[in-house]
Amino acid sequence: MTENAQQQPTAPSTELPTQYAPAEVEGQLYERWVERGYFEADAKSEKPPYTIVIPPPNVTGSLHLGHAFEHTLIDALTRRKRMQGYETLWQPGMDHAGIATQNVVERELGKEGKSRHDLGREAFVERVWQWKGESGGQISGQMRRLGDGVAWSRERFTMDEGLSQAVQTIFKRLYDDELIYRAERIINWCPRCLTAISDIEVEYQDDDGELVSMKYGDGDETIVVATTRAETMLGDTAVAVHPEDERYKHLVGKQIKLPLTDRTIPVVADAHVDPEFGTGAVKVTPAHDPNDFEIGQRHDLPSIAVMDEHAVITAHGPFQGLDRLEARSAIVAALRAEGRIVAEKRPYVHSVGHCSRCKTTIEPRLSMQWWVKVGPLAKAAGDAVRDGKVTIHPQEMEKRYFDWVDNLHDWCISRQLWWGHRIPVWYGPEGEVVCVGPDEEPPSGAGWHQDPDVLDTWFSSGLWPFSTLGWPEQTESLAKFYPNSVLLTGYDILFFWVARMMMFGLYAMDGTPPFHTIALHGMVRDQNGKKMSKSFGNVVNPLDWMDKYGSDALRFTLARGANPGVDVPIGEDWVQGSRNFANKIWNATRFALMNGATVEGPLPDASQMSSTDRWILSRLNSVVAEVDAYYEDYQFAKLSDALFHFAWDEVFDWYVELSKTTFLGGGEPAKVSGRVLGEVLDVTLRLLHPIVPFVTETLWTTLTGGESVVIADWPSAVLVPGADAPGGFRDAGAEREIGTLQQVITEVRRFRADQGLQPGQRVPARLTLDGTALAPHEAAIRQLLRLTPEGDAFTATATLPVAGATVALDLSGTIDVAAERKRLAKDLTAAEKEKAQATAKLGNEAFLAKAPEQVVDKIRGRLSKAEEDITRLRTQLDKLPQA
Numbered sequence: 001m002t003e004n005a006q007q008q009p010t011a012p013s014t015e016l017p018t019q020y021a022p023a024e025v026e027g028q029l030y031e032r033w034v035e036r037g038y039f040e041a042d043a044k045s046e047k048p049p050y051t052i053v054i055p056p057p058n059v060t061g062s063l064h065l066g067h068a069f070e071h072t073l074i075d076a077l078t079r080r081k082r083m084q085g086y087e088t089l090w091q092p093g094m095d096h097a098g099i100a101t102q103n104v105v106e107r108e109l110g111k112e113g114k115s116r117h118d119l120g121r122e123a124f125v126e127r128v129w130q131w132k133g134e135s136g137g138q139i140s141g142q143m144r145r146l147g148d149g150v151a152w153s154r155e156r157f158t159m160d161e162g163l164s165q166a167v168q169t170i171f172k173r174l175y176d177d178e179l180i181y182r183a184e185r186i187i188n189w190c191p192r193c194l195t196a197i198s199d200i201e202v203e204y205q206d207d208d209g210e211l212v213s214m215k216y217g218d219g220d221e222t223i224v225v226a227t228t229r230a231e232t233m234l235g236d237t238a239v240a241v242h243p244e245d246e247r248y249k250h251l252v253g254k255q256i257k258l259p260l261t262d263r264t265i266p267v268v269a270d271a272h273v274d275p276e277f278g279t280g281a282v283k284v285t286p287a288h289d290p291n292d293f294e295i296g297q298r299h300d301l302p303s304i305a306v307m308d309e310h311a312v313i314t315a316h317g318p319f320q321g322l323d324r325l326e327a328r329s330a331i332v333a334a335l336r337a338e339g340r341i342v343a344e345k346r347p348y349v350h351s352v353g354h355c356s357r358c359k360t361t362i363e364p365r366l367s368m369q370w371w372v373k374v375g376p377l378a379k380a381a382g383d384a385v386r387d388g389k390v391t392i393h394p395q396e397m398e399k400r401y402f403d404w405v406d407n408l409h410d411w412c413i414s415r416q417l418w419w420g421h422r423i424p425v426w427y428g429p430e431g432e433v434v435c436v437g438p439d440e441e442p443p444s445g446a447g448w449h450q451d452p453d454v455l456d457t458w459f460s461s462g463l464w465p466f467s468t469l470g471w472p473e474q475t476e477s478l479a480k481f482y483p484n485s486v487l488l489t490g491y492d493i494l495f496f497w498v499a500r501m502m503m504f505g506l507y508a509m510d511g512t513p514p515f516h517t518i519a520l521h522g523m524v525r526d527q528n529g530k531k532m533s534k535s536f537g538n539v540v541n542p543l544d545w546m547d548k549y550g551s552d553a554l555r556f557t558l559a560r561g562a563n564p565g566v567d568v569p570i571g572e573d574w575v576q577g578s579r580n581f582a583n584k585i586w587n588a589t590r591f592a593l594m595n596g597a598t599v600e601g602p603l604p605d606a607s608q609m610s611s612t613d614r615w616i617l618s619r620l621n622s623v624v625a626e627v628d629a630y631y632e633d634y635q636f637a638k639l640s641d642a643l644f645h646f647a648w649d650e651v652f653d654w655y656v657e658l659s660k661t662t663f664l665g666g667g668e669p670a671k672v673s674g675r676v677l678g679e680v681l682d683v684t685l686r687l688l689h690p691i692v693p694f695v696t697e698t699l700w701t702t703l704t705g706g707e708s709v710v711i712a713d714w715p716s717a718v719l720v721p722g723a724d725a726p727g728g729f730r731d732a733g734a735e736r737e738i739g740t741l742q743q744v745i746t747e748v749r750r751f752r753a754d755q756g757l758q759p760g761q762r763v764p765a766r767l768t769l770d771g772t773a774l775a776p777h778e779a780a781i782r783q784l785l786r787l788t789p790e791g792d793a794f795t796a797t798a799t800l801p802v803a804g805a806t807v808a809l810d811l812s813g814t815i816d817v818a819a820e821r822k823r824l825a826k827d828l829t830a831a832e833k834e835k836a837q838a839t840a841k842l843g844n845e846a847f848l849a850k851a852p853e854q855v856v857d858k859i860r861g862r863l864s865k866a867e868e869d870i871t872r873l874r875t876q877l878d879k880l881p882q883a
Helices: 022-035 065-083 098-111 121-134 139-146 161-176 230-235 290-299 324-337 375-386 395-405 457-461 476-481 491-508 542-549 551-560 572-594 611-632 636-665 667-688 693-704 732-754 775-785 817-842 845-850 853-879
Strands: 049-053 087-091 180-190 195-197 202-216 223-227 238-241 255-257 264-269 281-284 341-355 363-372 391-393 425-427 433-435 484-490 515-521 524-526 568-570 763-768 798-802 805-809
Touching: 022 139, 022 551, 022 693, 049 065, 049 476, 065 087, 065 139, 065 484, 065 515, 065 524, 065 542, 065 551, 087 476, 098 121, 139 542, 139 551, 161 180, 161 433, 161 457, 161 491, 180 290, 202 230, 202 324, 223 230, 223 238, 223 281, 230 324, 238 290, 264 290, 281 290, 324 341, 375 395, 375 491, 391 395, 395 491, 457 491, 484 491, 491 515, 542 551, 542 572, 551 568, 551 572, 551 636, 551 693, 572 636, 572 667, 572 693, 611 636, 611 667, 611 732, 611 775, 636 667, 636 732, 636 775, 667 693, 732 775, 732 798, 732 805, 732 853, 763 775, 798 853, 817 845, 817 853
Parallel strands: 049 087, 238 264, 391 515, 484 515, 524 568
Antiparallel strands: 049 484, 180 195, 180 363, 202 223, 202 341, 238 281, 255 264, 425 433, 763 805, 798 805
8 A cells, every 4th residue: 555545534435337438537537637736846846856858749730649659658657757756747848830830820821812921920920829829739638638647837838938038048159159150051942831941851752853964065075964953054153073084184174165055164173073973074053952062162163043932943044934843844855956965864763852841842052041050069969978978778779869960960040931939130231240148139220130030940949858947047947857867759850859959958058968868769650560641541540549449548559569769550459459458457456346355454464375365466576576677678568568467367367266266255365365456456556557547547546545546656565474575575486386276277278178168168077186286276276167076977088187286077978079089080180181281392392493482481381380280189189088
């Protein structure tokens, strides 16, 4: 019993409905937990802190299986730590999701025949805030459905006043430290979202395109280049070759004619060019390609932009006003007409970058943007892991982390949007540039204006572990709950979010990393291991499964599939199986309560207990230690599996069944077993609670009379009077004894099934148990195996020696032995024939040389099954009496 439960004056009730109905209890239980403040965190508490932040979902989002998976694991960690006596903070909140949110509101305006420009910046931003208040954040209600134990009073939003102050503060500090700068460089531009996006927001996929080889120059000064983006040739300012390429040495430094234009461009020598690839010559378009931009910088080439923000051609001439794809076809046709097309390859499959939000093909574009100089920040983020300040789990994910932070390019942080944190920089009429901190007045007067861009969403979410605690103010919460104990998140945002938080946390918090451990999980996939996608038609709304099977069933299914860093397949059948597990817990606890299970009073002395009682308590202590070890290693699948098999197999299917005869007999043995069963259920329900909180809350409070399992003590080793031992009670002898008993019952059950006997069919039997540890268990053996006393007319038609005992059965009145032997013999002959045929095929070298591997594997499988069948059938025949 826990202290919390012992403090309750009310006696436990033994009344439970006959069936568990999740929909009738989950909502009211959750509201009760929130009303009582169980999930809140007190910065003044003297308890040790345990802090986890929620990866802030987008304000536009709704609960998907990925959220449900991640939230289940975080909730399990925090619920356990709360029960262990920690001051637990699970920090909730949402991300303003700049591009996604602006897109949503712009679509709404489009339905009204308006654009954001019709409203103007201020009115548009006000409209977005209005949308957030009315429609944003529906995921919060869905999190309650799932059972998320977050501190709702501390909920934050990346655009709220406090977090906005944090953003402005760190921007100013980075700017003053020359770690933020403004420069014209090639960026990834989305012509649909009309903004720059960072490298990690670009998704690459193989697209069908075209590779066109075209001839520049004339006569002896002809050179052939190839491109997949012919439209950019209007902005070419050079052709580059390798300095040691003998084919082109005579051209280096010369000017050649650029087709379709009235310009000539130089041939330059640059080591970046691979002479073995294609013709060994490349067109150079500094304004529309990142590698070309670098070549242009080295050779002082001009950068000519030929497309606007919508990817429409702006270069003067016949192609002006064409979309980039229209221009591509038109330019190739014009070059073909001039006889300058040397080769065309269609389709040409190549990797193309797409905007991760709208899937539009991105356009490399020369643009003036704001950048973070990530070199020193990324080095600190890498060193924190190398020095052991931060642990990445599983460890094999470290390499991916280092590959990223050790090779980071400067981060483009400006976005051409209206919704977001506006860049706190003002420009003056004489070219002045002033960065303004949160406590400073921006410059005013004629000609002064603020930078129109906003910051990348990941800039503000990178501050999440400390901005949510009140930074830059030195608050009690910041002192108590920073750094986070663990960050649990998907490996897919290791670079998007985790690296950002590491860089900013170390910078802002004087070298203290934002968390001690980074625990990475995989992605949820469908039951066939396929990525969930609307285009595949396999996306599942977790609310549908929660409505159908209960939140606990979904949570348990997700946790049971959660191996560190590994993707998680999930199917409805598995959720249904978890619902069955919840029902099993319910029904078994209900039976136990009706048969005297109790937590009242101390445990009996070990000498008063049966070996069955001592066995289950010994096993219970093993499971407590096992579950604790798995939690510390973030092995959610293993701990869930251990609890499943202990609860279902050992407690419900074995201990409860073995104890039925004791309960029927009444008296002191029944009281002892009732107390033991109560203890086992109490501890098991507390162990299960972090994963399946709702059903365990109902059962535990009914069993114990305690206020709530949410605030109950986490189980420690059970101590038994008269048998105390370091690490709790263990009884190896009882475990061996019950193990032998299980072996006998399992073997006889298997024999009965093999003979076609119904589970409830009673069979006369003679048990020879003398000299074994099984003698005290005869009544239980007969009860579980449906064995009646032998009687005067008993004839042993089958004898089963098992584990030193003998079970003789009289099957004369239950099966036709002669007919059964005939049936088994027929099946044995068929299995032996199958084995012979498979063996012959696998021994045929000609067959093995010609047959596909999958066919050979199938034959091997047939051979293996035939051998298993032969062994099984011979064993069954040996056990049957002669007819």
